[in-house]
Amino acid sequence: MNCSETKELLSAFLDGELSHELREGVRRHAQECASCGEELALFSAIAVLAKQLPHPVAPPDIWPRLSQELEAATPRSRTAWLMRDARRTYSIVGLLAAAVLLLTGIMLWSNRRMHSEHSGEAGRFAQFARSFPDDPESAQQLLLASYESRAVGKEELSNSAYYTATAASQPPDGYAFQQAYAMKMACCECSQVVLRRQSGGHVAIFEHGAVEHPDWMSGLRCTNMQCGTTRCEVAQTGEYLAVSCHVADRHFTIVGANSKSEVEALVAWLQAAGSSARGDKSREVS
Amino acid sequence: MLCADRVYRHMVRMVGVQHAADVTQQVFLRVFEKINTFRGLARFETWLFRLAANEAYQYLRREKRWKHRPLELEPADQRSSHTDSEESKQLLEDAIGQLDVELRSIFLLREVEGLSYQEIAEVLKVPEGTVASRLNRARRELRTLLSDLGWELPQ
Ligand SMILES: [Zn+2]
Ligand SMILES: [Zn+2]
Numbered sequence: 001m002n003c004s005e006t007k008e009l010l011s012a013f014l015d016g017e018l019s020h021e022l023r024e025g026v027r028r029h030a031q032e033c034a035s036c037g038e039e040l041a042l043f044s045a046i047a048v049l050a051k052q053l054p055h056p057v058a059p060p061d062i063w064p065r066l067s068q069e070l071e072a073a074t075p076r077s078r079t080a081w082l083m084r085d086a087r088r089t090y091s092i093v094g095l096l097a098a099a100v101l102l103l104t105g106i107m108l109w110s111n112r113r114m115h116s117e118h119s120g121e122a123g124r125f126a127q128f129a130r131s132f133p134d135d136p137e138s139a140q141q142l143l144l145a146s147y148e149s150r151a152v153g154k155e156e157l158s159n160s161a162y163y164t165a166t167a168a169s170q171p172p173d174g175y176a177f178q179q180a181y182a183m184k185m186a187c188c189e190c191s192q193v194v195l196r197r198q199s200g201g202h203v204a205i206f207e208h209g210a211v212e213h214p215d216w217m218s219g220l221r222c223t224n225m226q227c228g229t230t231r232c233e234v235a236q237t238g239e240y241l242a243v244s245c246h247v248a249d250r251h252f253t254i255v256g257a258n259s260k261s262e263v264e265a266l267v268a269w270l271q272a273a274g275s276s277a278r279g280d281k282s283r284e285v286s
Numbered sequence: 287m288l289c290a291d292r293v294y295r296h297m298v299r300m301v302g303v304q305h306a307a308d309v310t311q312q313v314f315l316r317v318f319e320k321i322n323t324f325r326g327l328a329r330f331e332t333w334l335f336r337l338a339a340n341e342a343y344q345y346l347r348r349e350k351r352w353k354h355r356p357l358e359l360e361p362a363d364q365r366s367s368h369t370d371s372e373e374s375k376q377l378l379e380d381a382i383g384q385l386d387v388e389l390r391s392i393f394l395l396r397e398v399e400g401l402s403y404q405e406i407a408e409v410l411k412v413p414e415g416t417v418a419s420r421l422n423r424a425r426r427e428l429r430t431l432l433s434d435l436g437w438e439l440p441q
Contacts, residue, residue, distance in 0.1 A: 011421040015396065017403045043425045045439050046432070049378050050397035052371065058294035059307055066311050123400075 001025040006036045014043050016130060020238075027135050044142055051124070051146070121186045125253075126219030129235070129242040133256040136202045140194070149183035152191065163250060163273055164191045164207050172269040174198050187214035201258065203266070208251040216253055217244045225260065227267035234263065247271055290314065292399065293338050299382055299394055300342040305349075313341045332408040335399070339391055339409055346387055374437060381431035389424035396421060 006029045012018050013026040030037045124146055132139040143149075154168045154177075164180055171177045175195040182191050188209040195203045208214050220235035220242060232245040243254040243263050247270045257263045293313050297306035316337045382390055395401045395409060403417045410417070 008419065008422065011425060012403070012418045015403065015421070017418070039426075039429075042429050042439060046378070046425055046428055047397060049371075049374055050393075052375055053378065053398060054375075055291070055398075056295050056298050056303070056306075058290045058310060062290060062294070062307055062311060065307075066314055 001029045003029075003033060003036060006030065006033070007039065010036070010040055010043055014040065014047060016127075020134075023134060027138075040138070041141075044138065048142060048146055122215050122217070122219035125216040126237075129220065129237040129240075129255045132204060133201065133238065133240040133258075136194070136204075136256070140204075144181065144183065147183040147185055149181055152180045152182045154180075163247075163252070163270060164193045164205070166273040167193045167195065167205065170273075171195055172266065172273075175203070178202065185214075187216075197258075202256055203262075204255040205266070205270075206253040206255075208253070213246070214244075214251060214253070217242065225263065227264045228271065230267050230271065232263065232267060234260075243267070245270075289334055293334065296335070296338055296394055296399065297342060299379075299398070300387075300391060301345050302383075305345070309341055309345050312345070313338045316341060329408070332401075332405050335395065335401070335409045336411075342391065343387070377432055377435045377437045378428075380435055381428050381437075384431050385424065385427055389420060389427055392417065392420045393424040393428070 006026055009018060009022060009026050010030075013023060013030075018026065030040050124143070128139050128143050131142075154165075168177045168180055172195070175197055178194040178196045180191060180193045182189060190206050190208050192204055192206045195205065197203060206216075217233050217235055220237065222233040222235045222244075225232045225234045225243075227245070230245050230247055232243050235242045237255075239258070240255075241257040241260070241263055243252075243257060243266075245252050245254075245267055247267070252270060254263065254266055257266065290310065294306055294310045297309045297313075300306075301309050313334075317334065320337070382393065385393065392406060392410065395406050401409065403414045406417045407414045412420075
């Protein structure tokens, strides 16, 4: 793919509107080409900023004013009774319309929540989960740009979140530690570790400090899956899986798993790592 | 989120905050007039934004005011780490206000309302390919406007 072809596809790439092949083509070109790469970074910085714009709410007097307008807009008729009738018809239609609007408003809202364009955190997470497996670098950049976040070194990690720390020092079999991050999200100050699969590709594991179930997966269509003793919520993101589960007293979200068996293996690892991590912790304390 | 709020916030950025409530009311008068021509619940959102887009264009044509005073954000909060992003948001509001009206509406439908290309194509009655190329133009234009306003790309 050359520059002009790529430049034409940059928006569609950013908006997730491309087929897998075209996506790959753009990604490869943008990685090699400084000009296209820079333009993509700018586009995505603008997208991040736009997502943070406030949502002004309609002033409360808009409905009373609207019903006055409706009255005024009622067609005039010569005779009083006709006019009354016309008015009544108009306002019944108006009422019905208002009821429909109210209902659809609510439906749109819940629909939106499902697709989560507007429930900030879940929306961002769904976007991240969809784009991370194919393009971990840009997905990660966009995520980090959305929150107060920083890369965390192994040293600091060992004093904070203990599973991520274990992942850094003893990653699960078949994976290498790549990088860990801390970010302030609505749910908590989460930590994230990115693991490199030895057979290729990346997996991201988020660890939440809060015991409460984060709202992250509400933007994705989830099914349940049992991994040993742990019940997981699993969502398909393209050809990959995103998983949310609760192990011991922590909450985890896994992104970019390539199969159910990988999910099972990672959850089993989390369960095992928990005990060794707690062991490390208590040793540190004593 | 009620539809009225979504239409209102679209209008705040399309025609300016001073006239947003009036134009939103106009949109809902149209909705009441035309509700009997509306078919299929699934498409309500695109139908509504189509009426909204028409109303905004008509208003702007009538008033011959293609650019408007942008939305002034609340003053930045005390946390210093947020100041930069508050400033950047204000710059983006300013840039959106200066954007060509066609590009402005497509950018808002995508970035603020989160519509897909297919939905935007239905709202604006243009092919999906046009949506993609207009969004490229909108983003390039914004990039130029933003850098004229002194915006710096965050690290
Ligand atoms: Zn290029
Ligand atoms: Zn969290």
